[in-house]
Amino acid sequence: MPDFFGLVWNHLLTVLNYLGLRKQRPVGPDTDTTEQRGDYGKTVARLHDDEREVGPLNAAETRRLRRIKLFGATGSVLILIGALGTGAVPVLQNPVAGMRVLSLPSRMFGTALALSIGGTITLVVAWLLIGRFAVGRLSVEVRHGRSPERRMSRRQADRTLMLWITPIVLAPPLLSKDIYSYLAQSAIASRGMDPYSVSPVRGLGVDHILTRSVPNLWRDTPAPYGPLFLWIGEGITKVTGANITAAIFLHRIVALIGIALIVWALPRLAKRCGVSSVAALWLGAMNPLVILHLVGGIHNEALMLGLMLVGLELSFRAIYGVDRLRKPGTLIPTRAGWILIAGGAVLAASSMIKVTSMLALGFVGIALAMRWGATLPALRYAPVREWWTRSKWSVYALGVSAGFYVVVLGIVMVGISLATGLGFGWTGTLSTGEIVRSWMSMPTLLGVTTGRIGVTLGLGEHTQAILEVARPIGQLVAGLFIIRWMLATLGGRLHPLGALGVSMATVVLFFPFVQAWYLLWAVIPLAAWATGPWFRISTISASAIIAIVVMPTSSNTSGVVLAQGLLAGVIMVAALTALFFEDRSPRRWRRRRRGASDDTPEPAENAPTR
Numbered sequence: 001m002p003d004f005f006g007l008v009w010n011h012l013l014t015v016l017n018y019l020g021l022r023k024q025r026p027v028g029p030d031t032d033t034t035e036q037r038g039d040y041g042k043t044v045a046r047l048h049d050d051e052r053e054v055g056p057l058n059a060a061e062t063r064r065l066r067r068i069k070l071f072g073a074t075g076s077v078l079i080l081i082g083a084l085g086t087g088a089v090p091v092l093q094n095p096v097a098g099m100r101v102l103s104l105p106s107r108m109f110g111t112a113l114a115l116s117i118g119g120t121i122t123l124v125v126a127w128l129l130i131g132r133f134a135v136g137r138l139s140v141e142v143r144h145g146r147s148p149e150r151r152m153s154r155r156q157a158d159r160t161l162m163l164w165i166t167p168i169v170l171a172p173p174l175l176s177k178d179i180y181s182y183l184a185q186s187a188i189a190s191r192g193m194d195p196y197s198v199s200p201v202r203g204l205g206v207d208h209i210l211t212r213s214v215p216n217l218w219r220d221t222p223a224p225y226g227p228l229f230l231w232i233g234e235g236i237t238k239v240t241g242a243n244i245t246a247a248i249f250l251h252r253i254v255a256l257i258g259i260a261l262i263v264w265a266l267p268r269l270a271k272r273c274g275v276s277s278v279a280a281l282w283l284g285a286m287n288p289l290v291i292l293h294l295v296g297g298i299h300n301e302a303l304m305l306g307l308m309l310v311g312l313e314l315s316f317r318a319i320y321g322v323d324r325l326r327k328p329g330t331l332i333p334t335r336a337g338w339i340l341i342a343g344g345a346v347l348a349a350s351s352m353i354k355v356t357s358m359l360a361l362g363f364v365g366i367a368l369a370m371r372w373g374a375t376l377p378a379l380r381y382a383p384v385r386e387w388w389t390r391s392k393w394s395v396y397a398l399g400v401s402a403g404f405y406v407v408v409l410g411i412v413m414v415g416i417s418l419a420t421g422l423g424f425g426w427t428g429t430l431s432t433g434e435i436v437r438s439w440m441s442m443p444t445l446l447g448v449t450t451g452r453i454g455v456t457l458g459l460g461e462h463t464q465a466i467l468e469v470a471r472p473i474g475q476l477v478a479g480l481f482i483i484r485w486m487l488a489t490l491g492g493r494l495h496p497l498g499a500l501g502v503s504m505a506t507v508v509l510f511f512p513f514v515q516a517w518y519l520l521w522a523v524i525p526l527a528a529w530a531t532g533p534w535f536r537i538s539t540i541s542a543s544a545i546i547a548i549v550v551m552p553t554s555s556n557t558s559g560v561v562l563a564q565g566l567l568a569g570v571i572m573v574a575a576l577t578a579l580f581f582e583d584r585s586p587r588r589w590r591r592r593r594r595g596a597s598d599d600t601p602e603p604a605e606n607a608p609t610r
Helices: 002-019 059-086 109-133 138-144 154-169 178-190 200-204 227-240 244-272 277-283 288-295 301-319 335-351 355-371 384-419 442-456 463-490 496-510 516-527 533-549 559-581 586-594
Strands: none
Touching: 059 109, 059 154, 059 559, 109 154, 109 277, 109 288, 109 533, 109 559, 138 533, 154 244, 154 277, 154 288, 178 200, 178 227, 178 244, 227 244, 227 384, 244 277, 244 288, 244 301, 244 516, 277 516, 277 533, 288 301, 288 516, 288 533, 301 335, 301 355, 301 496, 301 516, 335 355, 335 384, 355 384, 355 463, 355 496, 442 463, 442 496, 463 496, 496 516, 516 533
């Protein structure tokens, strides 16, 4: 028993030491320890380093870039064709049903699956290849944290993204049927019913044209989305009525507006953090998860993230600017003050799409308090009687900042909830998605794995009971980590944008239910701040792997069909790679016929770039 208490005491001392509250002897007689703070964020801060600006691509690199752009566009076209058979088409009102040519993929599922897999791999490979012109070579510049000698221009990046997205815009919904839940819940709202208490089955009927396309898992569950998003969907329903195709197209337009907001704000935030705007766009907006899931899957994260980034940029523009926020001696905002209010309002509006983005208000609030002089007080070696003296101004600044954003959030939240007529029912349906058991959620994965082990050992089925314990513990741990990142921001070690991205990653890791596109909650804000090799290599790898692993299959897709589609897709990518990148110039053929050695210099177009 004494050993147990000794172990607990040692852990308590470790925690107090980390928090900066434990008094210790100075290292040496000349060591000044009065201002030492806790070690918040030291490791995470290494994820960021400023990037230098570099020149544009040369002629040979521009030609190579053009090939890669067309290679990725070919992948998008293959995804479009394959989606006619593997996409999340509606049960009723399939617009291509009965057409002689366009309906062929739906009658040849194996072929459509091969085209979809091959197109996805092609798009991912093109994204990886074009990354050389954004962040550099993985084994050289990215691995060693160096900037490449040249990058593609912002215009080249924007045009590439538009080229790759265009075929996806015309495709049926990809990889998810969430769009049909959007349509059904919006139709319920347009009928004057409460989508937060009425499910599609009860509000529309089991045989309704919209209910038929909603997945069985969500047919009898209320809406978990914010009132602003459902109000937008309600407007779309009033325009399109029961026309599913038109409603899907308008929802995709909304998603594209969100992508446009991301493309507008992300480079500006990157420049503010000393990061290449092109590198941020490549890792954030051009990410295959964005193209496949936010554009292809038409998820409302596109609008949520777009509004969140715009709100962050407006807020930082006011906070880090030199202009006063209010007129001297009054509470009347100046132009910068109105920009600050607008930024907070946009952030609050984004949380009315999905509540997750509300977390951004906390870090913007810390940034505002730091402008007013708040800092992380040094308490480790200070006498207890001095703690309040050292902390009172920071507490005051944090309190005023928090009060300001609580007022802005309250006004926007109440205004949207009342103006849309949807009320505050959304506050009670935030946990609706917990019925999903996702392997990407750490608490859920551990809970389900433990439950399966218990069943195997003959201890009974207790998976749900384990989840009810593991998930709240995971949320508590996530909350403690987020407080840690907030303290690191207050201490000046982390930029608020980077701390927000790390906090979003923490939320995703410990969230009760996680989908593939949730990874973008963290990747997109971090793309504008984090430049460390570990971050970029792991993020690039995770994005590429998840984009390929999440396939357009259903529960009744046999393993044989999946294996055949995967093999055919890989062969297709290999053939396309040879077609696009094999040098077939006369000079190359003459060299091969003469039996030229491998050491012979290549043409300038294929010469490796230093």
